[in-house]
Amino acid sequence: MLRRIDFINPFGTRAYDEIIHRTLSHYAGDGTELTITHLEGCPPDIDYFYSKHLMESVLFERIMKSEEEGFDAVIVGCCYDPGVRTARELVDIPVVGPMEASLQMAAYHGHTYTIVTDHHKAAPYIEDVVRLSGLGGNCRGLRTIEWFVRDMITNPDAVALDTITRCREVTAETHADAILMGCTIVAACYQQYIMKGGQPPEMAIVNPNLMALKVAETLADLKQKGGYHISRSGYYEKPQGHYAEEFTKARSKFIKAMDL
CATH class of the missing domain: 3.40.50.12500 (Rossmann fold)
Incomplete structure (x- = not known):
């Protein structure tokens, strides 16, 4: 069974895509389609925290689009694990942080x-x-x-x-x-x-990188076979009711403002 994994370099540059692909694709399991992506319209690095927060807003959009594009799991490729917990509120596919x-x-x-x-x-x-x-x-x-x-x-x-x-x-x-x-x-x-x-x-x-890939592959397999379900009863509860309407409006304004 094919599993599609999106490894997102959370930087506003493609500078790191090639080295990640070169050193990680060799370890992908049989049946894994590994895609390396990066962000647009945000800082090129997150060494400083203001840049990190700017990047996370764009990252959430990329993760939601990854789910819409049919990816089975997402890896956020930084050991800060930026936005990982928030992203789990937004999507039903597994979101993996390399440090975790x-x-x-x-x-x-x-x-x-x-x-x-x-x-x-x-x-x-x-x-x-x-x-x-x-x-x-x-x-x-x-x-x-x-x-x-x-x-x-x-x-x-x-x-x-x-x-x-x-x-x-x-x-x-x-x-x-x-x-x-x-x-x-x-x-x-x-x-x-x-x-x-x-x-x-x-x-x-x-x-x-290797740990995140193997965790993502495992959770993707479980998700495909009905064995992965993220709880929506507490920490990762999705916006509901009028909160869902507020979320949709806020997201639409953000996408328009950032030209995403």
Whole structure:
């Protein structure tokens, strides 16, 4: 049975599409049609939070359109998991965040893990994501490699080598069993380096792109076979009654204003 997965790079640029496709499509299961998309009309990166909030509004439209276009699941390709919970209020297909998926899958790689993310600005936000998930009990901390995402794409091999060095330092420091890469572009740079024949580090690596893909494929299969239903009785309740009318009007105005 064909499953269609939309991996949305939540950036207003196509700069990251190719490296994600190159490093992720190899791992797609039989019967998976993996599409890599990006956003239009929003900032090219979300290193700063104002840009992140602008991007999320456009992202919600892209996710709703993904459902309308027949995708079976959506991955929001950033470890901030931007807009993931809000999007689940809007659509009935599974919406997967790479960080949440990685936290859920980390125990299969090792008993404890340390997160290695991109830079100091991202670190406290990622810590908040972990805390909100309730899955951080075996996390032994978070460290950074001090690269911003827009710079990574210009020198991905350097990013990979810095990441591997940091992983070794962090493992020696924390004695964690595994490293969870807390950035999808860091993970893509690392994966590309390994796929080109680079030497991987000695510890287990939790790659958020791969974890998100496998979670999305599983939930898509369950959705197709009637085994996935998101609760609409509380947190993810859809707008109802006059709230639905307000939502439709607000969405229409937003689409017109943004020329989407």
